[in-house]
Amino acid sequence: MKRPASIAWRLALAFSVAALLGFALSAAMLRTASQNAIERLQALQAHDRIEDLRYLLERGRATDLAQRARDKIETLSRDGRTRYWLWCDTDPAWRYGPDAEALAQRIKGSGDTPDIEEIDGLSMALRAVALPATPVRPPVTLIVGVNREPYRASLARFQARLLLLSVGGALLVAVLGFWGVRWSLRPIARMAAEAQRVGPDNRGQRLQLPALPVELADLGRSFNAAIDRLDAAYAQLETFNADVAHELRTPLATLIGQTQVALSRPRPAAEMEELLHSNLEELERLRTIVADMLFLARAEQGARAERRADASLAAELLKTVEFFDALLEDAGVSVYVEGDARARVEVSLIHRALSNLLHNAIQHAPAGSRIEARVERGEGFVRIALSNPSETIPPEQLARLFDRFYRVDASRPNSDANHGLGLAIVKAVAAMHGGRAFARSERGLTTVGFCVSLE
């Protein structure tokens, strides 16, 4: 997979594109606004000049008014930005400017919108006004043209500056954005450095949450929680290894010691035979522990019950109870089974789990009491639970009930036929059927059971 581009680069790019768009939009608006203003200015200028001349032409009573008007026009023209035409159909004295007749025919520019025309290679805004006759002059048409070139030049300069500003601004935003993002992402680098320090030798190391910005605090919390879980599993594995070594050490020590004592002098065959039997018993115990541990390891690696068949769990429970008949009678305990449900299970595994549960219940139930076994169907699962009267188990012990080698009664480490693995196996069998094991203990009644998923 291609590695995605750096966050800083991507954000900087996004910032600059956004900035460029923003700048371009405002530049376009500014340009339109200034163009409008300039055009209004041109119209106003033309209007002012017309008003100047109109005053003279309408109020002037001098007999050489035509000459005066020409002089005034000459004066006004000197600014080089305006041009004037006069046209009179009858009196040539009232004519001024080249092609005045054609212009007077064409130009209607009045009000706010002058006509735009190209005259002598210059773009001009033209306005015309028809002045009726006065006692000293015939009717004339006055035309004023304002040269647009200087305006257009400043507009072009303005536009160029706007463009430069937009591009420059966008670049500045990109650079600042890139730097800003890099700066804001520094906590991530710090997080990475802190995470790097977590290891088997430094399992207590966690991310410093208060030092993280809000956005990263959640990630940090999740990371810390994941490390906590791994840490717990690691710690459990360590105790487990210690437990295994401890469990195996006792029978091994017995085996070695017994054999050495037996071989230290000649002994009759019967005595040797007795020793071998005793050794065999210890070895058998070791074999069972190893086989159970392999079973648990397999379940933990995610092995699922493979050879499943549809079965009535109450029927399998009754069969297991029958198997325990002699033991129950010896203990003076009875079992009452109620409820039923069918599920697809691996029957031999279920027998194993039920045997362990029953064994556990018999061990803790007082003589003369009754074990109540209940099979219930729930939403998507079936539950089997065995309840027996017993001393109430405190919650901290209850939580560890399914741990390997955990025994509620620590003073009897080796009396247990299951070597302290019985309930761990119940949990494993439940997991192999997509379920889980559970335990409850209150008011002198302890309930231990498991559920299997109906898939």
Next chain:
Amino acid sequence: MKVLIVEDERKAADYLRQGLSEQGCSVDIAHDGVDGQHLAVHQDYDVIVLDAMLPGLDGFELLRSLRAVKNTPVIMVTARDAVEDRVRGLQNGADDYLVKPFSFVELYARLQALTRRSRVLDATLLRVGTLQIDLIARRVTREGQRIDLTAKEFGLLTLLARRQGEILSKTTIAELVWDMHFDGSTNVIEVAIKRLRNKIDAPFDRPLLHTVRGMGYLLEER
């Protein structure tokens, strides 16, 4: 019973040879897959004990090539308790499967079960010393006295009597009497045997039901 053991670990092969020979079997040993295949194909055995992991030719391959020509019963033995291995072994035509570490008694019981399959047991009356079991009337008597047994006790006694003189492991007993197929350790069988012993042996002089510590139980007149 003629047995072929294909096992590369010499110490294991040697004790199996000794144990089975002492039970009256004639035993051949192959230490690798190639020898094993040669013997299995060219000799006639009642049963073959086949290790899955072998040098030269592994157990599964050997089994496949054997099944192409013969139907000799085969027990696969493996150190790996992986379901795929078990399935693979049984699919390739193994008749039974044992996971190391297994007990010798267990192996011997399975060998006997495999070779006995064809034999018909049609006896209606079983005798062990002065003990008589009437399978039709489901009556047990010893020295003329009637002994009352529960259904499971009767089943247990019948099993021991049918296979008298043979050590039966707790696992075998749990399987054949209670149909409980798991390798768990409970003292259920001990208690059941103790109760049976109270009924058939306690009132009489000579005990018939014997415990072989660490191995199992057997019924015989000594």
